[in-house]
Amino acid sequence: MVSILQAVDLIVAQSKNFGCQAVSIDDSLNRVLAEDVCVDRDYPPFNRSAMDGYAVVSSDFNIGQAVKLQLTEKLLAGGFSKSKVVSGTCIKIMTGAPVPAGADAVVRLEDTVENNNIVEFVVTTVKVKQNIALQAEDAKSSDLIISKNSILDARAIPVLAVLGKAKVKVFNQPKVAVVSTGNEIVSVESAILPHQIRDSNSYSIKNFLKKYAINDVTAIHIADDKQRLITEIEKLLDNDILILSGGVSKGDADYVPEVLMSLGVKQIFHRVQIKPGAPLWFGVMPNGGVVFGLPGNPVSVQVAVKVFIEPFIRACFGMETIKPLLLSIFTDKKKKTKLDEYFPCKIVIKNNVTGIVSNRMNGSGDIAATLGSDGIALHPSSMDMIHENMILEFYPW
Amino acid sequence: MVSILQAVDLIVAQSKNFGCQAVSIDDSLNRVLAEDVCVDRDYPPFNRSAMDGYAVVSSDFNIGQAVKLQLTEKLLAGGFSKSKVVSGTCIKIMTGAPVPAGADAVVRLEDTVENNNIVEFVVTTVKVKQNIALQAEDAKSSDLIISKNSILDARAIPVLAVLGKAKVKVFNQPKVAVVSTGNEIVSVESAILPHQIRDSNSYSIKNFLKKYAINDVTAIHIADDKQRLITEIEKLLDNDILILSGGVSKGDADYVPEVLMSLGVKQIFHRVQIKPGAPLWFGVMPNGGVVFGLPGNPVSVQVAVKVFIEPFIRACFGMETIKPLLLSIFTDKKKKTKLDEYFPCKIVIKNNVTGIVSNRMNGSGDIAATLGSDGIALHPSSMDMIHENMILEFYPW
Numbered sequence: 001m002v003s004i005l006q007a008v009d010l011i012v013a014q015s016k017n018f019g020c021q022a023v024s025i026d027d028s029l030n031r032v033l034a035e036d037v038c039v040d041r042d043y044p045p046f047n048r049s050a051m052d053g054y055a056v057v058s059s060d061f062n063i064g065q066a067v068k069l070q071l072t073e074k075l076l077a078g079g080f081s082k083s084k085v086v087s088g089t090c091i092k093i094m095t096g097a098p099v100p101a102g103a104d105a106v107v108r109l110e111d112t113v114e115n116n117n118i119v120e121f122v123v124t125t126v127k128v129k130q131n132i133a134l135q136a137e138d139a140k141s142s143d144l145i146i147s148k149n150s151i152l153d154a155r156a157i158p159v160l161a162v163l164g165k166a167k168v169k170v171f172n173q174p175k176v177a178v179v180s181t182g183n184e185i186v187s188v189e190s191a192i193l194p195h196q197i198r199d200s201n202s203y204s205i206k207n208f209l210k211k212y213a214i215n216d217v218t219a220i221h222i223a224d225d226k227q228r229l230i231t232e233i234e235k236l237l238d239n240d241i242l243i244l245s246g247g248v249s250k251g252d253a254d255y256v257p258e259v260l261m262s263l264g265v266k267q268i269f270h271r272v273q274i275k276p277g278a279p280l281w282f283g284v285m286p287n288g289g290v291v292f293g294l295p296g297n298p299v300s301v302q303v304a305v306k307v308f309i310e311p312f313i314r315a316c317f318g319m320e321t322i323k324p325l326l327l328s329i330f331t332d333k334k335k336k337t338k339l340d341e342y343f344p345c346k347i348v349i350k351n352n353v354t355g356i357v358s359n360r361m362n363g364s365g366d367i368a369a370t371l372g373s374d375g376i377a378l379h380p381s382s383m384d385m386i387h388e389n390m391i392l393e394f395y396p397w
Numbered sequence: 398m399v400s401i402l403q404a405v406d407l408i409v410a411q412s413k414n415f416g417c418q419a420v421s422i423d424d425s426l427n428r429v430l431a432e433d434v435c436v437d438r439d440y441p442p443f444n445r446s447a448m449d450g451y452a453v454v455s456s457d458f459n460i461g462q463a464v465k466l467q468l469t470e471k472l473l474a475g476g477f478s479k480s481k482v483v484s485g486t487c488i489k490i491m492t493g494a495p496v497p498a499g500a501d502a503v504v505r506l507e508d509t510v511e512n513n514n515i516v517e518f519v520v521t522t523v524k525v526k527q528n529i530a531l532q533a534e535d536a537k538s539s540d541l542i543i544s545k546n547s548i549l550d551a552r553a554i555p556v557l558a559v560l561g562k563a564k565v566k567v568f569n570q571p572k573v574a575v576v577s578t579g580n581e582i583v584s585v586e587s588a589i590l591p592h593q594i595r596d597s598n599s600y601s602i603k604n605f606l607k608k609y610a611i612n613d614v615t616a617i618h619i620a621d622d623k624q625r626l627i628t629e630i631e632k633l634l635d636n637d638i639l640i641l642s643g644g645v646s647k648g649d650a651d652y653v654p655e656v657l658m659s660l661g662v663k664q665i666f667h668r669v670q671i672k673p674g675a676p677l678w679f680g681v682m683p684n685g686g687v688v689f690g691l692p693g694n695p696v697s698v699q700v701a702v703k704v705f706i707e708p709f710i711r712a713c714f715g716m717e718t719i720k721p722l723l724l725s726i727f728t729d730k731k732k733k734t735k736l737d738e739y740f741p742c743k744i745v746i747k748n749n750v751t752g753i754v755s756n757r758m759n760g761s762g763d764i765a766a767t768l769g770s771d772g773i774a775l776h777p778s779s780m781d782m783i784h785e786n787m788i789l790e791f792y793p794w
Contacts, residue, residue, distance in 0.1 A: 025585060029604050043764050045591050050760055052648040076580055076621060076650045080592040094648040096581050096693065096762070098592050109647050138763040145765060154604035154794065155767040158597035158695060161585045162764045183473055184493050188422060188558045194442050195477040195495050200555035207426050207551035224473060250506050251449040251491040253473045296493065298555060325744070325751045347722070352788060354722045354751075363447055365493070366535040367440050367559045368542060370552040391749060397551065 001271040001278075004340055008311050010268050011282060014290050015315035018172040018240060025160050028152045030213035031170035032317040037146040040163045042136035046080075046098040051131040054090040054112060054119055055103035061126035071117040075100070090119055099132055106131035149318035151212075171317050174240035175289075176209065177218040178202045179233065181246040181256060182296055185221055200367065201245040201294070201301045208305050208397075212313055224253035234263055240289045243309065246296030249279040256293050257281050265291050272308075273381065275339040276300040276364030280308065297364035303342045306376060306395060324378070324393035328355035333379060333386040340381045344373035345394060356394055373397070398668040398675075401737055405708050407665050408679060411687050412712035415569040415637060422557050425549045427610040428567035429714040434543040437560045439533035443477075443495040448528040451487040451509060451516055452500035458523035468514040472497070487516055496529050503528035546715035548609075568714050571637035572686075573606065574615040575599045576630065578643040578653060579693055582618055597764065598642040598691070598698045605702050605794075609710055621650035631660055637686045640706065643693030646676040653690050654678050662688050669705075670778065672736040673697040673761030677705065694761035700739045703773060703792060721775070721790035725752035730776060730783040737778045741770035742791060753791055770794070 002010065020034035049055065054069070061067055074092040075081050085091050085102035092114075093099065093106060105126050113120045139145055145163070146156055152170070160168055180199045188198050202219040209217060218239075222232045224247060236242050247256035248270075261267060265283040272280045277300035281293030290312065294304045311321065330350050335341055345356035356377055361369035375396040379386055386392065399407065417431035446452065451466070458464055471489040472478050482488055482499035489511075490496065490503060505528060508520045536542055542560070543553055549567070557565055577596045585595050599616040606614060615636075619629045621644060633639050644653035645667075658664060662680040669677045674697035678690030687709065691701045708718065727747050732738055742753040753774055758766035772793040776783055783789065 025600070029607060041589075044762070045594075048762065050762060052646055052651075074649065076648070079580065092649070094650060095646065096579070096594070133760060133762050137759050139765050146768065150769075154601060154607070155699070155770060157604050158600040158699075159764055159768055161597040161600045162595050162695075164585055164587075164589065164595055166586045182493070183476065188561055189563045190561075192438075192561065194438075197442075197493070198559050198561055200558040203422065203555040203558045204551060207554050210426060210551070249449055249492065251473075252471065252489070253491060254449075298559075302552070302555075323746070326746055326749055327751055349720070349723055352723055354724055362534050363530060365441070365445065365447060365530050367556055368536050371543065371556055372547075373552060 001273055002269045003273050004307065007269060007272045007280070007282070007308060011290070011308055011312050012315040014268070014284055015312055016288060018174050018316060020169050020171050022167045022169050025157060025166055025168055028157060028160070028168050028170060029154070030211065031152050032212070032319060033146060033148050033150045033152060033168070034171045035169040036144050036148045037160065037163065037165065037168070039139045039141055039143045039145050042141045043138040043162070044133045044135055047135050048133045049093045049095055049097050049099055049106045049131065050133050051106055051108040052094050053106045053108040053131060055085050055093045055099050056090045056105050056107055056126065057085055057087050057103060058105040058126045058128045058130070060087055061121070061124060064124065066124060067121045069119050069121070071114065071119050104128050151319065173214050173216070174313070174316065175238070176214060176241045176243065177220070177236045177239045178205045179236065179242070179244045180219070180221045181224060181229065181244060183224045183253070185246070187221065200298055201296070204298065204302050205243055205305055212317070214313075224255060226255045226259060229255055229259040230262065233259060237263060237285050238287060241312070242285065242289060242291045243294065244291070245294045245301050248281045248293040248295060260291055260293065273339050274303070274307065275337055275341045277304045278339065280304055295364070298367055299344070299361065299364040299369045302370055303376060306397065307342065322395065324395050326391050327394045328353055328389050329357070329377065329386055329392050330355050330388055331357045332388055333358055335379050335384055338381055341379040342376040343379060344370040345375060345377045346372060347374045356392065398670055399666045400670050401704065404666060404669045404677070404679070404705060408687070408705055408709050409712040411665070411681055412709055413685060415571050415713060417566050417568050419564045419566050422554060422563055422565055425554060425557070425565050425567060426551070427608065428549050429609070429716060430543060430545050430547045430549060430565065431568045432566040433541055433545045434557065434560065434562060434565070436536045436538055436540045436542050439538045440536040440559070441530045441532055441534070444532050445530045446490045446492055446494050446496055446503045446528065447530050448503050448505040449491050450503045450505040450528060452482055452490045452496050453487045453502050453504055453523065454482055454484050454500060455502040455523045455525045455527070457484055458518070458521060461521065463521060464518045466516050466518070468511065468516050501525050548716065570611050570613070571710070571713065572635070573611060573638045573640065574617070574633045574636045575602045576633065576639070576641045577616070577618045578621060578626065578641060580621045580650070582643070584618065597695055598693070601695065601699050602640055602702055609714070621652060623652045623656060626652055626656040627659060630656060634660060634682050635684060638709070639682065639686065639688045640691065641688065642691045642698050645678045645690040645692060657688055657690065670736050671700070671704065672734055672738045674701045675736065677701055692761070695764055696741070696758065696761040696766045699767055700773060703794065704739065719792065721792050723788050724791045725750055725786050726754070726774065726783055726789050727752050727785060728754045729785055730755055732776050732781055735778055738776040739773040740776060741767040742772060742774045743769060744771045753789065
């Protein structure tokens with residue numbers, strides 16, 4: 001039996017690079033960058049007007065009285081002027097347009113009155129660089145802007161677009177198969193007998209993986225029949241990640257570890273000091289892919305995916321380790337075991353403090369235990385009781 | 398000019414139901430439930446063993462000495478027994494199996510030694526209901542378990558699976574079009590001139606909408622040409638939501654409001670007391686759909702999507718209003734305007750406190766301002782300075 005930290009280290013040690021491919025920017029959401037993205041030119045590419053107004057020479061102002069200037073040209077965004085603004089003149093300019101040569105400030109439209117190509121300025125004070133976004137102040141040509149191994153979220157993708165990255169190099173997705181084992185398991189479409197239960201674990205796992213745009217996952221069910229387990233699992237040994245649920249504990253029909261080992265899967269560890277989910281089995285397939293043998297209970301599966309499988313995927317993509325938030329818990333909680341315990345929580349606000357409360361949970365078999373939760377908190381092994389307002393580690397889903 | 402609260406109220410007042418449809422559970426991630434989901438039977442459906450072990454009569458124990466019982470049967474999960482456990486006997490049972498009649502406790506395998514159908518129990522104390530998940534303790538038949546208007550996340554979908562909801566009724570997605578306006582805007586694939594900039598706003602908007610599984614969005618670009626705007630926007634008046642960026646301020650080429658009104662779009666408001674993004678225009682199309690005219694700067698667009706468009710979408714789906722987190726800010730910040738200001742922030746941990754720091758931002762045109770941020774915080778209009786450790790409203794993206 002290993003600790004959670006040992007288990008994660010042993011798992012992450014098996015991480016590998018899945019290679020990379022170029023994808024269209026339109027298909028890049030939640031993919032992980034396999035290249036450093038650098039800036040193609042300065043941003044702004046020129047001194048850009050930040051307002052609709054007039055480009056002026058600031059030294060024409062600040063003389064203690066209203067100023068009138070000759071209007072020489074009108075620019076739109078997308079246009080640009082070859083003229084120079086000289087003292088006594090101004091050029092009308094729209095937000096986003098390049099500030100013409102000679103001008104060193106923009107006075108906004110609201111502070112002006114234009115009449116017969118004479119612009120009267122209602123303000124008397126004008127600062128140098130006022131309302132101008134200076135060339136390269138946002139990003140400098142060829143600087144690194146998005147690092148390799150970053151996930152492409154809805155903030156990163158628009159930056160790729162600005163830089164003209166119509167195609168972007170991302171890591172390939174792993175080939176993943178999910179196997180629900182157990183005689184009691186039937187599919188979601190099945191009529192059901194009283195002693196049976198429908199498969200939910202494959203839905204937990206598949207939908208969690210979509211967080212990393214891992215969308216094409218094979219999912220099958222195999223009964224607790226040793227020969228059928230061998231036959232069916234053998235066909236799945238070409239995967240990068242094989243995730244089984246059920247059949248890894250000490251029960252009479254828990255054939256998964258012996259079946260895997262008979263197929264040449266090397267056991268790295270079995271059992272972890274965690275609740276729920278202690279019977280976790282982890283091994284390496286002959287092809288170098290990994291096998292997670294998860295316990296069968298629904299909460300155990302969801303916790304194991306978060307605590308063990310997500311760090312593996314992130315390591316393969318070269319991503320940073322997830323660091324927990326530290327939040328106050330607003331409920332008490334007792335613990336009977338000496339294990340680290342994870343439990344589902346919801347984020348709430350109480351007396352102007354953002355904290356967490358635990359979900360109602362009747363053990364790891366409770367089908368509704370994580371419903372509406374925002375993540376899992378850690379009840380550390382060393383602590384029998386959690387008291388209200390203690391600070392806990394919280395991992396958002 | 399309206400306040401943010403007034404603007405959101407006026408926007409939400411135009412929300413409408415898009416109708417509903419049945420989708421496969423496999424396609425339901427991030428869709429919004431259009432039906433109440435009730436429990437199909439008790440969970441557990443029977444008194445279920447929570448351990449691999451032996452089903453016993455607890456009154457055989459607690460006599461101050463080790464107990465030996467006759468083993469009468471072995472059950473697997475997925476199996477069930479018609480026999481009764483009577484005093485002096487036990488039935489071997491696996492996690493998940495129904496506890497046989499007569500038994501009122503399960504002793505785990507680890508605490509027993511089995512030999513020739515005699516089971517010796519190493520523990521002497523056994524409590525009634527020990528290691529038994531009682532029928533209906535997780536969920537009771539016909540109780541409401543997931544309410545209409547809930548978003549189907551990776552925790553809700555497994556529950557649908559357990560209940561046998563292979564198809565689920567969800568709200569239809571709105572028909573959405575996104576229009577980037579501006580002569581200076583070119584597409585991501587285009588070669589670019591110094592005074593031009595590539596479209597990024599359509600990428601911000603489209604990828605944000607994927608949060609609600611709104612994946613099929615029309616996106617086009619139209620130059621600042623009044624006649625072309627009229628011709629192209631007219632074709633888009635059959636949408637439920639039309640989102641334009643650029644062309645709504647006071648510039649000479651800001652034709653969007655007059656073009657929309659010439660096409661029969663009724664203005665609800667123009668300009669909001671917010672920074673960035675004050676020039677926001679909002680109206681209603683002849684078909685009852687809504688038009689958001691956003692300013693053109695990238696940060697303005699991302700803030701407007703979060704502050705104005707997301708509440709509209711959630712209202713249409715009947716979802717709860719988003720409540721901000723309350724978090725300490727670890728940076729000072731000055732504000733020059735009298736407006737409510739939103740600024741991008743990253744969640745960090747400092748001295749064991751979870752709080753936020755502001756991203757570097759050179760105004761609303763800064764292409765990199767939101768990169769790596771976790772959401773936006775509000776610098777309230779009433780406050781000139783934000784000081785370190787003040788509690789702010791924070792909206793995760």
